[in-house]
Amino acid sequence: MEQAVEKVFTSDIVQVGAEKFGVIVDEKRLGEFENYLYRATTKSGDERVLRFTHSSHRMYEQVQAELDFLNYVADRGANVAKPYHSLENNFVEVCRTEDGTYFYCSLFEFAKGSHVKIDDVSIWNDTLFYEWGRTLGKLHRLAMDYPHTEHRVTWEEDELAVIQGIQDKEVYATGMELIGKIKKLPIEKGSFGLIHSDVHYHNFFYEEGRITVFDFDDAMYNYFIHDIAIVLYYSLVYWEGTEEEKALFTRHQLDVVRKGYEEENHLDEKWYETLPLFMRLRDVTLYAVLLKKFDDDLPERAEKLVSALYKRIIARKPIVDV
Template identity: 30%
Template sequence: MIREIEEQFTEEILTEAIKRYDINKDTVRSLGGYESFVYEYQKNNAFFILKISHTIRRSRNNIRGEIEFINFLSNKGLAVSNAVPSTRGNMVEEIAAENGSFLAISYEMSLGKEVSDEDWNESLYEKWGEFLGKIHHATKGYEWRNPAFKRQAWDQEVQLKAEKYLRPDDVMISILKERLTKLTSLPKSKDTYGLIHSDFSQSNFYLHNGDIYLFDFDDCSYTYFVNDIGITLCYALFFPYKEFENKTEYYRLFFRHFIKGYLKENTIQEEEIEYLQESIKLRYVLQYIYFHQANDVSNLDEESMNRLKEIQQIAASDEPMLPIDFVHDFKSIYNSIH
């Protein structure tokens, strides 16, 4: 959580948000939250999510753009968590604070349950890839209704965060610029680049009768499809919900099933897959920035400092992130289905 946001949040802010959505406070339960305050509540025998963000992170129009994209995907038949209006009919409620405003949004609770170790198998990997492929295929036809609602480019947002939260002499700033230069050197077209989720991890979807229900589009932004794939692979490969004795074998198994599912719904070229290792590494640069955003790095305990150094070492390394050849495995799967 950004410290400036956490310091401003009060019980009065939560109470006002609850009032504007006509919520029974007794049904409200905190779910924590990494960059926003997130709550679950019950109304009319159904469950919903109340998220309270801040204008330090997102403008009202940013969130309107998120909601518009969610509605677009829902109309395309994808199982996503739709936003619901307040009692005033607003999709976003603004509550004045000492510095800026808090922004309250409510969403339908996704159907299903959290992913567990029992779900962590080849069937899930393939469905995960299919769902991401459906998003990328659908977004090729997406056009915002209001230019003010257009979401930011992913690389621009990351760069702005680095300049705000890192010291000017931090070596990670130049490393970030180098990695972003590689990313933005890829050809940009509707087949390679568009508005995407940007955080399709296992903690941002539920499973209902074996099907994926996706939520938390807070980070949706414009970037290359291969970067979105890399973001998902970073979470799925490094933080699986099941232990694997042979990690290299697991990496290959996951990727082969994931990309098989993806190719059922969307196309991607070998030249894009070549960038995957860099994309995963770029995710670690972002983790380094987030760490500075949420913590006073001049006052870390030994464990936190060691973690920060580990993230920096991984992000700065020129070695491949994973001991597998994504391009070789991609070509094998691609040729088997074409």
């Protein structure tokens, strides 16, 4: 979190937010990358997550639009950590800081289960992959009938905001070229809409064969196939296997994910043929995000990843051959 934001995020802000939702908050934070997250408890003893979003990260209308969409899919049976209203019956409450900026406070269900681990074969298997696909399929099916909102960005706006900061001319040019190619894809109700956009294995909990997705902060208008590309991409990005091992794994994973997805929604074969485009663009995006986050002081693991990303970007190769 930026130092300027950290400076104005006081214990008083946390207390005000907790009071607005009628919960008691643990002192230890659950997370603090783009939002501050706290474990909270209601008067009846139910566990919740209390989130604080600074106004430099999202506008009020953007947070409200995120929670409206989340509530919509939750009410229709999606496996998500649903939002809860405040004591004043609002999904979003405003907490003013000493410098005149704001934190937008919201409350969520505490998802059942825990994060999955790639090296745990008792969990990282076809049962998970099928449920992962089914979960995405249901979210996409529900999104098709969701009323349009102007308060969530499009994929192009989001990507341009990131790529504009890239200093390397060749990487920048490649990113712009990929955006140009994706822009030419048709926008159709059955394959484009408001999506989570980041359902990798750190953004859901898993228990007894059921996924519960959280963190809709990056929800945007994008192609449905993007969500499937994210599954494949982040299943591999830190794996140091050979190209052949990665290809064999990914083709199998995709086959199982598709079967789960098709239980809830159908995507034409032509969309799966675009997966390399979306995975290549993710390389460019992740490259830009890591360099911005760490500036010129990359930790060893991040430096190794940035090097691999750069090589693939310059070679115009996706992370895996599907």
